[in-house]
Amino acid sequence: MGxxxxxxxxxxxxxxxxxxxxxxxAKRVGELAHQRAAVAERLADIERDLxxxxxxxxxxIEIDELARFTEVPVADLxxxxxxxxxxxxxRKRSNAGAPATKKDQSRGPSVAETSAASQASTMPVPAEPxxxxxxxxxxxxxxxxxxxVLPGLRQ
Numbered sequence: 001m002g003x004x005x006x007x008x009x010x011x012x013x014x015x016x017x018x019x020x021x022x023x024x025x026a027k028r029v030g031e032l033a034h035q036r037a038a039v040a041e042r043l044a045d046i047e048r049d050l051x052x053x054x055x056x057x058x059x060x061i062e063i064d065e066l067a068r069f070t071e072v073p074v075a076d077l078x079x080x081x082x083x084x085x086x087x088x089x090x091r092k093r094s095n096a097g098a099p100a101t102k103k104d105q106s107r108g109p110s111v112a113e114t115s116a117a118s119q120a121s122t123m124p125v126p127a128e129p130x131x132x133x134x135x136x137x138x139x140x141x142x143x144x145x146x147x148x149v150l151p152g153l154r155q
Contacts, residue, residue: 050077051084 002010054063054077063081067074 047080047083050080051082054081055084 054066057066058081063074063077066072066077
């Protein structure tokens with residue numbers, strides 16, 4: 001049986017070898033991922049350029065003709081043309097100068113309002129009966145599936 005120091009040394013040696021392999025693997029994956037990102041960015045630039053050329057030349061040559069002359073599949077040419085169209089980012093108009101308007105009631109509640117309403121409907125509310133309604137049956141709306149029936153109340 002080895003001493004405590006020998007055991008520690010053996011573990012450190014084993015960990016050092018494993019750590020070196022892990023480090024090498026992580027470095028290689030990192031390098032390849034960076035290379036891939038650079039190539040993908042370059043490819044996207046080329047595809048946008050192809051789309052621009054296809055759009056600019058659409059009045060003088062059709063995609064079918066280009067496919068026939070270049071032996072590039074119509075699907076690829078069409079994809080590049082479409083890629084050019086979707087590559088543009090549309091900006092929303094600013095409402096900074098527009099007067100404040102009331103909330104459009106036809107749209108329904110916003111996400112924040114819906115979340116607050118659903119949270120409120122699932123939280124238990126202590127019920128204190130009024131003197132005039134102690135023996136009066138209470139009907140709960142059954143239209144909503146998330147209705148909460150409080151203990152002690154009859155439906």
